[in-house]
Amino acid sequence: MIELPSWDMAGSNEQVARVRLFTRNAGLRFEGRVREFPCRPGESGQLKTDIAPGRILQHPRQHDPEIKARKARRNLRLVELETAGKSAPPRLLLAMGEAHANLNNQQQAREAFRQVIESSQVGSTEMLEAYYGLLTTYDGQPRLAQQQRAACLEALEAFPLDAQLLLAMGNYMQSREQIELATRTFQTAVKHGQIDLQTWHLTEVAEVAAVCVSLGLQLQNKDDEAVEALEEALDRHENSARIRRRLIDLHIKHGRVDKAIRLVDALPMDRQRQEPFRNVIRGAVKAIERDWLPAIGYLQSAYAAGCRDPLCLRWLSVTLLSNGRIEDAKPVLTQWSEVEPGNAEVQAYLAAVAKPAEATAQDKTVGDASCRMRIDPGTTVLEAGPTQMPIIGQVSTSDSIPKRHK
Numbered sequence: 362m363i364e365l366p367s368w369d370m371a372g373s374n375e376q377v378a379r380v381r382l383f384t385r386n387a388g389l390r391f392e393g394r395v396r397e398f399p400c401r402p403g404e405s406g407q408l409k410t411d412i413a414p415g416r417i418l419q420h421p422r423q424h425d426p427e428i429k430a431r432k433a434r435r436n437l438r439l440v441e442l443e444t445a446g447k448s449a450p451p452r453l454l455l456a457m458g459e460a461h462a463n464l465n466n467q468q469q470a471r472e473a474f475r476q477v478i479e480s481s482q483v484g485s486t487e488m489l490e491a492y493y494g495l496l497t498t499y500d501g502q503p504r505l506a507q508q509q510r511a512a513c514l515e516a517l518e519a520f521p522l523d524a525q526l527l528l529a530m531g532n533y534m535q536s537r538e539q540i541e542l543a544t545r546t547f548q549t550a551v552k553h554g555q556i557d558l559q560t561w562h563l564t565e566v567a568e569v570a571a572v573c574v575s576l577g578l579q580l581q582n583k584d585d586e587a588v589e590a591l592e593e594a595l596d597r598h599e600n601s602a603r604i605r606r607r608l609i610d611l612h613i614k615h616g617r618v619d620k621a622i623r624l625v626d627a628l629p630m631d632r633q634r635q636e637p638f639r640n641v642i643r644g645a646v647k648a649i650e651r652d653w654l655p656a657i658g659y660l661q662s663a664y665a666a667g668c669r670d671p672l673c674l675r676w677l678s679v680t681l682l683s684n685g686r687i688e689d690a691k692p693v694l695t696q697w698s699e700v701e702p703g704n705a706e707v708q709a710y711l712a713a714v715a716k717p718a719e720a721t722a723q724d725k726t727v728g729d730a731s732c733r734m735r736i737d738p739g740t741t742v743l744e745a746g747p748t749q750m751p752i753i754g755q756v757s758t759s760d761s762i763p764k765r766h767k
Contacts, residue, residue: 362416364564368424370671371701373565373603378558380410381417395439396452412558433460451477451487458494467498474498483519486559492516493560496529509533524554524566531573535580544577551594568594568601575607587611602628606672613645621646637663638670645676648683656680664693671701678710687714 364376380399383389389408391397399408422428437460440453449457458473477491492512499509510533516526527550534543550570556562563569571594578587591608598604605624612621621642625635644659660677674697681690691714697707 362412362558363419364416365419365423365561366421368421369700369702369704371704373563373569375561376416376564377561378410378412380408382413393452394443395436395456398452429463433463436460449476451481451491454480455487455490455494458491462494462498467502470498471495486557489516489520489523489557490560492520493525506533506536522549522553522555524550524556524570525562527554528566528570528573531577535577540577540580544574544581547573547577551590565601565603568598568603571598571604572607575611579611584611584615600627609642609672613642613649616646616649618643618646634668637666637668638673640666641668641670641673641676644680645672648676648680651683653680653684657684669696669700671697671704674700675706678707682710682714690714 362376363379363381364374367374383399386401388401389399390402391399401408436456440449440457440460444453454473454477458470458477461467461470461473474491474495478488478495481487481491492515495512496509496516499505499512510530513526513530513533517523517530520526527546531543531546531550534540534546547570551567551574554567554570556566571590574590574594575587578584578590588608588611591604591611595601595604595608605628609621609624612618612624622639625638625642628635628638630638640659640663644656644663647653647656647659656676657680660673660680663673664677674693678690678693678697681687681693690710694707694711694714697704698711701707
């Protein structure tokens with residue numbers, strides 16, 4: 362297994378199975394200029410493989426846009442050299458699609474991935490990888506959302522139980538506010554989801570699916586069922602920090618300090634960091650209750666002790682904003698954004714606090730709640746003038762399809 366770390370703390374690492382270790386055999390060699398593959402010249406049939414006990418850990422620099430662009434240009438040259446005017450097999454078309462996607466040539470990427478889908482065997486690894494790549498070429502383009510959904514439905518016809526496709530479809534449904542259907546789709550991923558190890562996939566795909574189920578239930582005001590779903594998932598994945606953190610969030614929402622704190626002991630952090638994190642929980646619950654003085658005390662104590670966990674940065678930011686301390690909140694928001702660059706909530710806050718002072722002054726009315734930041738239990742809502750922006754509750758597509766093709 363080869364593992365690539367996530368580009369931010371909120372995401373999941375990715376992994377894929379690749380043939381890297383061989384018995385000593387002079388007859389084995391790699392073929393191809395790009396996406397090379399091992400073979401025995403003159404012999405048909407694939408090598409028998411198994412999963413090795415160790416894994417290869419890639420460096421996070423693999424996410425660097427310049428590095429990805431450089432590799433993409435190199436791969437396109439190698440594809441051209443290998444094909445030399447001949448039609449490209451699926452292996453090379455996949456390399457072309459990924460390269461064009463990394464160069465932001467999305468239309469050319471779609472064409473390459475479509476060629477793979479049309480030329481490969483139904484149900485094959487190549488076809489599945491092409492569908493993953495195709496779906497990511499639509500990301501960030503709302504006008505193409507219908508085409509993205511159609512492509513995902515088409516993919517599910519060939520791979521009805523693929524966990525990542527089910528997560529993607531759940532996301533698309535949720536974006537259209539089809540919350541109940543989205544939740545049922547996430548539940549299918551939890552109960553029946555499958556993964557092809559030879560495609561890049563989320564290392565925590567089962568845990569991500571469970572968290573998506575809980576979020577879907579929360580959006581339907583079924584918090585008790587959300588807790589039950591997470592607790593069942595934790596029984597299956599007892600070492601999952603992702604599930605524990607989601608449970609902590611839910612317990613904070615309902616003021617269950619003791620239950621939230623009990624979950625801290627099993628988180629992957631040393632004892633020196635655990636007590637500040639417990640203070641974060643205590644402060645977050647006080648903030649939910651609008652008991653601002655102890656909330657700020659607990660949260661600033663944790664922050665002063667060096668806690669830079671996203672939960673600390675989030676609740677300290679929200680508490681400061683809720684008390685009108687916008688200048689104090691700005692550096693905390695910046696740190697939060699650096700830790701979780703893909704988090705929509707922190708980006709919304711940063712945009713709001715950057716609002717021109719003149720506009721803020723025009724909105725301000727003595728005693729008018731419209732000029733304050735406030736939080737509602739369980740859902741953080743930012744008020745700036747007449748606009749309200751609900752933040753929490755959306756499930757990011759980036760946790761459903763690996764970012765490899767982005």
